[in-house]
Amino acid sequence: GQQLNQSPQSMFIQEGEDVSMNCTSSSIFNTWLWYKQDPGEGPVLLIALYKAGELTSNGRLTAQFGITRKDSFLNISASIPSDVGIYFCAGQLPSGGSNYKLTFGKGTLLTVNP
Amino acid sequence: NAGVTQTPKFQVLKTGQSMTLQCAQDMNHEYMSWYRQDPGMGLRLIHYSVGAGITDQGEVPNGYNVSRSTTEDFPLRLLSAAPSQTSVYFCASSLQGFFPDTQYFGPGTRLTVL
Numbered sequence: 668g669q670q671l672n673q674s675p676q677s678m679f680i681q682e683g684e685d686v687s688m689n690c691t692s693s694s695i696f697n698t699w700l701w702y703k704q705d706p707g708e709g710p711v712l713l714i715a716l717y718k719a720g721e722l723t724s725n726g727r728l729t730a731q732f733g734i735t736r737k738d739s740f741l742n743i744s745a746s747i748p749s750d751v752g753i754y755f756c757a758g759q760l761p762s763g764g765s766n767y768k769l770t771f772g773k774g775t776l777l778t779v780n781p
Numbered sequence: 782n783a784g785v786t787q788t789p790k791f792q793v794l795k796t797g798q799s800m801t802l803q804c805a806q807d808m809n810h811e812y813m814s815w816y817r818q819d820p821g822m823g824l825r826l827i828h829y830s831v832g833a834g835i836t837d838q839g840e841v842p843n844g845y846n847v848s849r850s851t852t853e854d855f856p857l858r859l860l861s862a863a864p865s866q867t868s869v870y871f872c873a874s875s876l877q878g879f880f881p882d883t884q885y886f887g888p889g890t891r892l893t894v895l
Binding site: 710757769774 | 785821822823824825826829839840871873880881883884886887888889
């Protein structure tokens with residue numbers, strides 16, 4: 668199946684630092700999503716991107732849909748301890764059928780030291 | 782409004798046993814889906830449903846059956862459990878399954894097959 672390459676796999680940062688993670692693919696995607704998963708919980712949608720070049724913010728989070736439609740990044744500014752968790756990117760291929768047949772990256776585990 | 786609920790939270794099976802993972806939502810969502818999450822992997826789509834009476838296969842459907850007799854419920858059946866099915870299973874739902882609907886995830890069922 669399609670693969671999304673998400674990096675880095677893990678990050679250890681100090682509270683207050685900025686964080687950046689990204690996803691790349693050899694395929695074009697129509698939609699990019701970024702999720703956060705807390706321990707023992709299901710993923711929660713953070714940001715959805717629908718157009719190439721789109722830059723969207725949600726509080727301290729900013730994400731961009733790459734111009735080539737093959738990549739996306741997520742930035743977290745001024746990290747706080749509750750930012751700890753696993754962050755997933757997900758993309759929707761431009762194929763027929765349900766729009767929610769998503770391809771997920773393997774996740775970035777973020778640890779924030781207070 | 783409970784959102785998406787899943788039972789049980791934890792389950793241990795022996796190889797060859799069968800069981801049903803329950804998923805229910807009270808948001809009148811048409812679209813429901815099942816994912817599995819393995820260590821170091823993103824979520825992979827098992828089966829999905831766009832409405833009562835309609836189901837289809839996702840990326841990894843082998844060994845699993847689903848049915849959708851009501852809008853609220855979408856059970857996942859393991860016919861003959863295998864160790865390779867040890868995973869965390871997430872159910873998700875969205876209003877119609879098309880963007881910009883948000884997909885809501887349940888808390889997950891952690892399954893171990895011995």
